[in-house]
Amino acid sequence: MHGPDCLETSHTFKLISGTHTNAEGLMYYTERLDDIDLYHPDHFKGCFGLDVEYPVEGSIHKQGNHVHIKLERDEASQTEALLEVDLYKSVPNHTPEYVATVWQGNEMIIDTFSLQDHLQVPLDKLEPSAFYYYTFRVTSKKMQDDTCMFRSSNFKIET
Template sequence: MKFSIATATVLLFTAMATVNADEYASAMKKWCDGLSVPTPDGKAAFVAGSKAHISVTNKPNDTHQKTITGLDLYSVAKDGSAKYIQNVWKGSQPLKTAASIDDAIPKNTAAGQYYYRVWVTNQVNGMHGPDCLKTSHTFKVTTGSHTNAAGLTEYAENLDDEETYNPKHSKGCFGLTIEYPQKDAVFKEGDHSRVSIKRESSSQTDELKKVDLYKIVNGQAPVLVQNAWEGVEDIGDAFILKDHIIIPQEHIDPSATYQYRVETTSNQDADVVCDFVSQEFKIEAKN
């Protein structure tokens, strides 16, 4: 990591952070970290129209009374964007250490990957406090099934088809977009660029770990140029990195395109590394 990148990053974080924001983030972590949605699990597959069992567990880290107040169904599109389908339940379900809700998946649900988002409300001094939002693992939905002559269940779609059921999405790697640099943007070597990351509120990405610069020559596999940033940062809804593009001369190639690759963790699996890439752009030599 170069000094100019590190300095710009620190200055940016300093400008964006406030004491109140830090205190709020700490409070939310305390209120919400004990919550999880263990079922449906990542191996679950449902036929459209069948019932799903959603369980919520809590390991209390505080004294705030918790209540489940809503349940939403989401889908994960092939491009990795999260799409709100509908609210499937709302009410008041007390939550101490465990609770559950059953939902009938709509009969017209298309084959693909889905997940539930649970709303858990905290009571603070007898009043409605902040809501914790926790998501289930991504599960598979198929449009039909039947039992074959051997007594085995066969589904209308192949559950191993990665076009329909993306294994990266099943690990929580979705809902994050690198909005800038834009496609075909052109920078001079020595320019300052920004890497703008947008995270959807229902994304299962968690912490930002690394931003690397890659180059692509003649459609070949991307080659690492250098690390632009490395650390541990909560992404929130957005993250901006200022990068001073000073790279080794041998990596300046007029025929090449470049892209940033971002690595994050997943809040569904501590061992998973998610990676996302920007649009391809150009870097020209100074002279």
């Protein structure tokens, strides 16, 4: 994910893209400046620079065991405190389904934050073809009254 290279984000700087001139002499931008993959609107809120290191993509965890959750905060990140960690289930061609809130609090994220989740997924939410992921609701130094959402990579849960 792209983010600004400065500590403070500002709505007053000018962001430009490379340009291209076609055969008719018309000039156009080579990248759409409103493309959220290039500069996500959440970056204005200070929501960048927080990576979910664990669980890793494609890992398999056993029901009843503990899952290591680890967040790494970049020194330029404006994210401040972790408020909530939720578990979601994702089945292909279906809307992701909330499973449970696994942690709530107000814990400052200095450089890293680690948590062990004891996997206790209700049996009606356990599905072999499903992928699971965590979402993280955090505060930002930039927007005191708003929160940011981050998510982990997909992983599997087996019985």
